[in-house]
Amino acid sequence: MRHLSKIGLHAVMLIGVLITIFPFVWVALMGTHTRGDIYSSPPPFYVGNNLLQNYAELLDIMPFWTVLFNSLYISVMGTIAAVLFCSMCAFGFYAYNFKGKNLIFGIMIASMMVPPVLMLIPSFLTLKYLGILDTHFALWFPGAASAFGIFLIRQYMGNSITRDLLDAAKVDGASDFRIYWSIVLPLIKPALATLAIVIFIGLWNNFLAPLIILSSPDKFVLTLALRSVQSIANSPWGAIMLGTFLSMVPLLLAFMFFSRQMMDGLTAGAVKG
Amino acid sequence: MSSVTLKNLSKSFGTVKVLHDLNLDIEEGEFVALVGPSGCGKSTLLRIIAGLDNATSGDIWMNDKWVNDFSPRERNIAMVFQSYALYPHMTVEENIGFNLRISGLSKADIKSRVSEATDILDLGQLLDRKPSQLSGGQRQRVAMGRALVRNPDAFLFDEPLSNLDAKLRVQMREEIKRLHQKVRTTSIYVTHDQIEAMTLADRIIIMHAGRIQQMGTPTELYKNPANVFVAGFIGSPSMNFLHGQIQTNQGKAQVLLPSGATIDFIDRGNLPADGRVVVGIRPEHLEFATAENRDNVFEGKVDLIEPTGAQNHLKISVNDQTLTLVDTSLRELNIDDTIRIHIPVEKVHVFPHSE
Numbered sequence: 206m207r208h209l210s211k212i213g214l215h216a217v218m219l220i221g222v223l224i225t226i227f228p229f230v231w232v233a234l235m236g237t238h239t240r241g242d243i244y245s246s247p248p249p250f251y252v253g254n255n256l257l258q259n260y261a262e263l264l265d266i267m268p269f270w271t272v273l274f275n276s277l278y279i280s281v282m283g284t285i286a287a288v289l290f291c292s293m294c295a296f297g298f299y300a301y302n303f304k305g306k307n308l309i310f311g312i313m314i315a316s317m318m319v320p321p322v323l324m325l326i327p328s329f330l331t332l333k334y335l336g337i338l339d340t341h342f343a344l345w346f347p348g349a350a351s352a353f354g355i356f357l358i359r360q361y362m363g364n365s366i367t368r369d370l371l372d373a374a375k376v377d378g379a380s381d382f383r384i385y386w387s388i389v390l391p392l393i394k395p396a397l398a399t400l401a402i403v404i405f406i407g408l409w410n411n412f413l414a415p416l417i418i419l420s421s422p423d424k425f426v427l428t429l430a431l432r433s434v435q436s437i438a439n440s441p442w443g444a445i446m447l448g449t450f451l452s453m454v455p456l457l458l459a460f461m462f463f464s465r466q467m468m469d470g471l472t473a474g475a476v477k478g
Numbered sequence: 479m480s481s482v483t484l485k486n487l488s489k490s491f492g493t494v495k496v497l498h499d500l501n502l503d504i505e506e507g508e509f510v511a512l513v514g515p516s517g518c519g520k521s522t523l524l525r526i527i528a529g530l531d532n533a534t535s536g537d538i539w540m541n542d543k544w545v546n547d548f549s550p551r552e553r554n555i556a557m558v559f560q561s562y563a564l565y566p567h568m569t570v571e572e573n574i575g576f577n578l579r580i581s582g583l584s585k586a587d588i589k590s591r592v593s594e595a596t597d598i599l600d601l602g603q604l605l606d607r608k609p610s611q612l613s614g615g616q617r618q619r620v621a622m623g624r625a626l627v628r629n630p631d632a633f634l635f636d637e638p639l640s641n642l643d644a645k646l647r648v649q650m651r652e653e654i655k656r657l658h659q660k661v662r663t664t665s666i667y668v669t670h671d672q673i674e675a676m677t678l679a680d681r682i683i684i685m686h687a688g689r690i691q692q693m694g695t696p697t698e699l700y701k702n703p704a705n706v707f708v709a710g711f712i713g714s715p716s717m718n719f720l721h722g723q724i725q726t727n728q729g730k731a732q733v734l735l736p737s738g739a740t741i742d743f744i745d746r747g748n749l750p751a752d753g754r755v756v757v758g759i760r761p762e763h764l765e766f767a768t769a770e771n772r773d774n775v776f777e778g779k780v781d782l783i784e785p786t787g788a789q790n791h792l793k794i795s796v797n798d799q800t801l802t803l804v805d806t807s808l809r810e811l812n813i814d815d816t817i818r819i820h821i822p823v824e825k826v827h828v829f830p831h832s833e
Contacts, residue, residue, distance in 0.1 A: 378551035
């Protein structure tokens, strides 16, 4: 009976995996077919022989590798900045007592309740005023101090770092920055990895912000470039599907890298035990 | 090494005053224990001496230097925490060498200093382990090593043994004492365990409600407690207390108990004007009465017998009061047996009632 329920559980999980993975496989397969094959009935659920032509067409319709690099650049810079600034800010909220600390933290949390769409026009106007429209900087920098990230890391610190540990480092003669860098950062790796994944995916998949900020095609990111070559008729679907598939690869790699960090951190061991 | 002097030190958290005008002199090389019940302010005091907290008022001097504004590092103190506070992501070697690394010592120097400390503490085999792979006792030793490695002017211990089991605690206590005899560094040791304080310290400071109650050697505190609090705190099992009124009978100083019985005592002065006092008798000073004993003899009934091996703790009910007696003769007794007990007059402590 127990055996049976285990098989049932595995079956359910397997179906879940198949449903999740289907769009990825579908996109990958369509990237190897011509537009005509894709529209045929039934659709070709097998590897086609048009991969190289699709690749040539992809490079023809957009500067694919430039665009991919742009996306990568924005995502990597944004992730590094967010992880750095959020953790520093969270450390400030966690380790120091200052007047108005709770009020500031409260306002910061409250800011998460404002729908991002509402900020679209104000942020556009701000960026315009600062003269950084149509730059990559405008895409990755404003998100560097995210309220969500600060909150996430601050809460994690509460569970993983004791006051004694900070005091011990102080007694050892570590400066504030040294404590943050040598003691706190290594201990909050799982939270950093979680935040990094969320921020990386968010920046990678971002479409709306690049749409309003970027205007020069050589600065386009993947989401924007892949969208811009679609039209009502004659969209080169094979090439677009190949581009879409290639654009997923860095995301998968990033996830694999960060999830490993997450596991490492979770098994590193705590203060007591 | 360094001497530590506190002058009129006070600390308040908001409107709550937790330390009241403390004055204290700790000699160079001395081992001092700060003892008191939870919440008496002993850990707060230690943190202020360490430089982790600021005093609200008063001065701290170390080696004749005014150090109120000094960081822990500038005070050159080392501290062992109750939770050990080892860095979980570093190996034993890195944990011990962390403060040397901050000081910018060369790798070779760090290695030799760390191995010196780990040799003393017998940690040589564990250098590559992480704290999570160590037992409680080993972690404790690493915490000691971290303090030892930097040759500090003073060691501060904040209840370092309270997370260990009883056997290991005794063992570590011995090690700390040996270590102190070897390095002779000024040490301040906070604990709520009087046995720990008495076995380790040259001098004990007893604190209660943010005030120093008494300072002295373990024997002084045991023999001449300054007040009821100290008397009850030092000694195990704790002292028997009886309330009564002073009277003089044929030139002898006596305390009249509510039951009508009297206890003779030696008048050492310092008695209250209203005559209301608390009599203190240590359980180990109560004895079975012999035919020769005439004064301070009482009849009582055995209520409870607690054998501890080398001695039995007897709870004896005398005139509606319960007294504890430590019986080292291991006399065969049963519950409800009637016995006669004697209180040697020179062992009777008398304290003013107001305390």
